[in-house]
Structure formats: C-alpha cells, structure tokens
Amino acid sequence: MATLASPAVPATGPGVETARSRIRIDRVGKRFATDAPDAPPVLGEVSIDVRENEFVVLLGRSGCGKTTLLNIVAGLEAPTSGEVRVDDEVVTRPGRGKGVVFQQGALFPWLTAAENVAFAAKSRGLPSAERGAIAGELLALVGLAGAEAKYPFELSGGMQQRVAIARALALDPHILLMDEPFGALDELTRIEMQNELLRVWAARRKTVVFVTHSIWEALVLADRVIVLAARPGRIVLDRAIALPRPRARTDADVLRLYESIWGALQ
Amino acid sequence: MSVIPDTVAVARASARTRAARDWRDLVYPAVAIAVLLAAWQGASVAGWLRPVQFPPPTRLATSFVELVTEGYPEGIALFTHVAITLQRILLGYAIAVALAVPLGLVVGRSPALDALTDPVASFARSIATLSLLPLAVVWFGTGEAAKVFLIGYGCFWVMFSNVVAAVKSVDPTLVQAARTMDVAGTALFRQVVLPAALPRIFSGARVALGVGFMVIVGAEMIGTIRGLGALIMEARTFYRTDITMVGMAVIGVLGFAIAWGLERLEAKWLPWQARESRRGA
Amino acid sequence: MKVSRKALGIAGAAGVLVAWELSARFLWRDAQVLPSPTQAIASAASVLTFRELAEHVGASLWRIAAGFALGAAAGTLLGVASGWYVPLARFVRPFVEILRPIPPLAWIPIAIVWFGIGEASKVFVIFLGAFFPIFTNAWRGMRSIPPVLLAAARTMDVDGPALLFKVAIPAALPDISTGLRVGFGLSFGILVAAELIAAERGMGFLVMNSRMLGQLGVAVFAILLIGVVTLVADGALAFGLKKLLGPRGAR
Secondary structure (H helix, E strand, C coil), rough: CCCCCCCCCCCCCCCCCCCCCCEEEEEEEEECCCCCCCCCCCCCEEEEEECCCCCCEEEEECCCHHHHHHHHCCCCCCEEEEEEECCEEECCCCCCCEEEEECCCCCHHHCHHHHHHHHHHHHHCCCCHHHHHHHHHHHHCCCCCCCCCCCEEEEHHHHHHHHHHHHHHCCCCCEEECCCCCCCCHHHHHHHHHHHHHHHHHHCCCCCEEEEECCHHHHHCCCCCEEEEECCEEEEEEECCCCCCCCCCCCCHHHHHHHHHHHHCC | CCCCHHHHHHHHHHHHHHHHHHHHHHHHHHHHHHHHHHHHHHHHHCCCCCCCCCHHHHHHHHHHHHHCCCCCCCCCCCCHHHHHHHHHHHHHHHHHHHHHHHHHHHHHCCHHHHHHHHHHHHHHHCCCCHHHHHHHHHHCCCCCHEEEHHHHHHHHHHHHHHHHHHHHCCCHHHHHHHCCCCCCCCHHHHHHHHHHHCCCCCCHHHHHHHHHHHHHHHHHHHCCCCHHHHHHHHHHCCHHHHHHHHHHHHHHHHHHHHHHHHHHHHHCCCCCCCCHHHHHC | CHHHHHHHHHHHHHHHHHHHHHHHHHHHHHCCCCCCCCHHHHHHHHHHHHCCCHHHHHHHHHHHHHHHHHHHHHHHHHHHHHCCCCHHHHHHHHHHHCCCCCCCHHHHHHHHHCCCCCHHHHHHHHHHHHHHHHHHHHHHHHHHHHHHHHHHHHCCCCCHHHHHHHHHHHHHHHHHHHHHHHHHHHHHHHHHHHHHCCCCCCCHHHHHHHHHHHHHHHHHHHHHHHHHHHHHHHHHHHHHHHHHHHHHHHC
C-alpha cells in the first residue's frame, strides 16, 4: 500500500481560485560580494508570482540559489537587482507577517516550547495571558500538546520542527516561508511531518513558499513546483500540480510528473 | 513472546554491569588513597621520611586542629585566613565581572571594536598578572587595594575575552529567526544575543575564578601574614611544613567548593543547557 | 576585510601606547608612579646591557622549557594511558582530581621545602602547572573518541598497540594539543610568580629587583617584555602544533 495517509486537502491549482498575487518576485538577481566578477551570479533574473494561499515548492540541487531566493523574500538578504513585493509592498526587511521556518528549527534553546511560540506572539504585541493561550493552542495544532514545558534539547528533531512551525504560525503571518524544514529528519519522520504540514495548512490557510531538494516532497506538498538550475540561478520548470491530496507515489500522474521534474533537473 | 524476557534480561544485565562499574570506580580510588596514606605514615614512623619534608598524615590532622583552634601565626585562626582570602577574591572578581561583561557584550557585537581591541586584549592577557605587583604597590600601597587590583586585572581580561568570544559565537540563524519576528535593536540584544551567549559567558566566569584563585595565592605570598597564601609561605619559613600542607589542602577544598557552587548556580540559571554540553565547555 | 581588521588592530594598539605615553608625560609627570613606554625603555637601557637582558630571558625560557617538557611528557603519557586503560585511570585520576584544585602557585612553599630554592623547585612548580591541564585534556580526548572510529579500525584488523597508536592517539590529538596550549600559557604565569618569590635571575626577578631598587621604569619594561615573550612563545607553539596537526589543529 503506497498511498500516503495524509489528510484530504483540496487542490488549489491555477484557475481554482481567483488569481491575486500575494508575492511578486520581480526580476530578482543576486550576486555575492565575494564572487569573482566574471562568475555567473547565484541568481540570474528570476520572476515568480505566488497567488494567495498557493503552496509553491522551490526545487533544485545544492547551490541553485533557492535558499538565497527564499531569504530575499523573507527580507533577510537584499537582492542585487529587481525587487520582491508582498501585497504590493516592497520587501526591505524581515518580519511584518512573514513567518520563516529554518532548516534546523533555530529554536531559542533557553526558552521552552511554549515560550518559543509565545516569543513570536509577543512580537505581535499580544498581552501576556493571550500569548500563553495561543502557544498552547498552536502546540496542540502541531500535535505537541503536553510538551509545552520542554526545552528544545529535550525534543526530537521532528518535534523541534513542529515547535518551529507553531512559532512561525504564532506570528499569524499571511505567508509562510520554509527553508528545507524537514531536510535533517529521517525518512519516516519526514513523511509524518509532510502530512502534519498539510493538515495544519488545511486548518490555517497560508501562502507557502517551501524550499526542498526532494522531488517526492515537492510532489506530495505542492500546488506548483518550480525547478531552479544553478549559476546563474534560473527557472527551468514551472509546473502546476492539480492532483487531489493525498497523493500516492505510485499514482500514474505522480510518476509522470516525477519523470518530467527529474528531466528538468538534469 | 520470547522477545520480551530476553529484553528484560539484557536490560538487567546492563544495569548490573553499570552498577558494578560504579562500585569499582568508588572502591579502587579509596583503596589507592588509603594505601598511599598508610605507606606515608609507615615510612614516617620507620624514619625513612624526614618530618620537615613529609610530616606524617597523623601530624597533619593534629596541625589542622591546631590551626582551627589556636591559629597560625598565633592568634590568626584558619577561619580568619579563609575569610580574608575569600573577601579579596570576591571583591576583585566582582569588580572584574561587572566591568568585563558589559564591555565584552558591546565589543563582541561590533566587528570594528573587536578588531580595534583584539591585539591589546591578547597582550594584556599575556602579561603574567603577578608581574604587575610592583606597580600595584606603587599605585595602591601595600594594603588590600593592591591585591584586589591584581585579582581584578587577572580576572578582567580572561572574562572580557570570553564574553567577546561568546557574543561572536552566537548562532546567526537565531538572530535571523528573531528578525523574522520583528525583534531588533536592544530587544534583539536583550532577548536573543544575551541569552544565547550566556553559556559561554558562564564558562568564562569559571575560568576567571580559577585565575583569581591563582593570583591571590601568589599575591599573598609577598608582604602580608594574613590570608591562605601568606599562611603557607609563612609556615614554610618557620619549618612548619605540616601547616603548609594543611593550608594547601584548605586552598584546594576552597577552590573546589567555589567551582562547585558556580556550577550549581549555572545549572539553576541555565536549565536549558544539557548537562554534557556544560561539561564540555 | 582582513587587511582592514589588521589595520584596526594596529591602530588600537598604537592608540593605547600613545595615550599612555602622553598621559604619563603630561598628566602624571612622575616616572616613579607611571613611567611612559619610552621612559621605561630608556631606564632599562641605562641599567641593563643587552647581554644581561638576554641572560634573564634565557634563564626564564630555560625553566619553562624544562618544566613544560616534563609536564607535557608526563601529562600526555599518563593521560593517554589512563584514557586507554580504564583500570589505570581508577588509580591515577583520584590523585589528579584531589590535587588539581590546588593552584600551582600554592605549591611554591612546599617545592622550596622539597627541592631547595634552586632551579629544581621552580621547574617543579612549572611542571605542575603544565601537567594538570595536559593530563585532563589528553584523558578527555581519549575518552571522547567516537566508538565507531575504533570499531571501523577493528573491522580492518587493526587492534592492540596499532589501534592505540594509529587510530586512538591521532583521533585524540586535537584535544591533546588544546591541553598543551593551555598548559603552556599557565607555565608562563607560574614562571613569573616563582621568579618573583625566589630567584636571582629571570624576567620575574627583573621585575621584583627593579622594585627594590626603586626603578619603576625597568619594572614596566620587564612587564612588557614578559608579555611579548609570552605572545611570541605561544605563537611558536601554536605554529608547531598546527604543522603537526594540519587543518585539524585550527580550533
């Protein structure tokens, strides 16, 4: 039985929803100061429009610039050329409703799980009592009820990433940016976490940009897969996946998509 | 079903070897120390060891009692020596920490300030603290202030370097994560940089305390008769090697107790630190 | 970036020297309270020949070399052996752990009782200062070798002494070298203290003797000299260890 036991999530491919760009990546280029002048830039001229509540996966090999692109959208790095707009506002700095989940969680080790989530809620200016309630609610949402008082070092890698997701949600962001959030997890935990993410996403609709180098992960999660190639970082494939979730790896359509993405990666 | 009893048996066996190892870890050292003490005592009784060089353990015990009750030199009891030494250390240490932590935090956050101060700081750390003794005496006289200055100097540079290194080694993704939550400026510093740097600041505090302890013993050997360093030096001058040895033991116990106390404090204040990571630091 | 960092460092050091020079000459104006750097060098030049200076530095370096070499040899040997052979650790470590909290300087009086006031007592105290950190780091390095490394070697039929010398000791080398650096730094601090208290040659003696003679400038010069010699010696040791360890030594 190869069907992944993920909860049913309706597809929101192109045309399903009224198209409105939430994130507009407009001819973004990036060149590092340390690069040789004649070397190709890490990002050439990349343009992507992400619609409201769309789940976009950026896929590519190491060094294709996908993390750099995500950091630019997050406002953690500045583009060398072009610009990123979120809700028609140019991104110049991090924060302001852009939740980010990092590869290694980046949880604050001196705060408990609940305190980590509350930390994010605090930056929204919520009063202390409300923060605690939100932390409890979000930890329950990611399946961590009962782990509120645990410190990150007492949690497994998968549980840490659940806290990281809850923390990003506590910002009540419009968009969620995820940089290989499950990259350091083992295969089984990873599949579990993908299902969890879809479940959470079904409960709290967000615009998601998700970076990975796993084709399967992209196929299971995405409304739309964008494949990047390296030096200069550029889009080589932009494919909507209108298949209903949960998606089985053995499904003929999924396999066909796998082949075409694999081809684009060569 | 057969799997379960096996697992239990294995678990029991491993619990047994663990217990067995604990047992040997305690008994072997105890036996080794007992044998050494007995041999020392025996050799002294037999006249193979000169009492001036190796006073026998029983003699050390009575000297300890003498030191506690009558004191050495006469009238200055052990408690006084300990109190004076502790007071000097704590004062110098507290001043050093109070100065080094804020300065180190500021310098560690600024690459320019770090570059500017780095060579000066490493040079200042390279100067053996006790060599400053003549200057300290000229500036502060022969009293307490000079000793506190020396301890403060030694502790300050060690502490400062550790605080700078602690701030520089804060995981940049933690800072990034905080920025995605709209935390910046002094709030970022207080809520993220400082707690992230605390474990290393604490390990610096432990090293600095060791330095302070070393400096005070040396500083007390010159020009004073009160304090543990003075005690062991003075006793040597009058061939009271027994008192010197007891004094050394007291210094060792005191150093151990202070280090232990600091570790307890760290465990209490930094509960998120896994035990082994604290050990490894 | 690298060049400007270096330039800033030089600027910082120069700034401190200039500020010291100016404040000593124009603010304090008393070389018996705060001699300026140039005054310190001048007064040293007036009472010391280069030959005498070299003798003092040489005497100090010889003591360090002897004490540190003994401490490094004993610390590494015992540390590695007790890290490798657990029963030995059960006998060695209790003594080390009991004696370790006693600062090496506290051994000076007893060293004088045992070895007299000559060279041997100073070498002994320096030996102790070097021994403890070197032993502890070597022992810890041996205990923290990843077991999978030893298991991998065994699958290649490496066992017994070969396992110790070809696998375990190389794996523990970074820790051993950390211990050597720490022990070396400690040796210098102890050396000066030992020379302050009882010596008739060496850099620490120079500091103390200048104080007795009321030549504060010479004392300041000697203090700065101690700093320079320490930095240079530590740099030399670091360089040697880096050569020995290759890129693994960079930590």
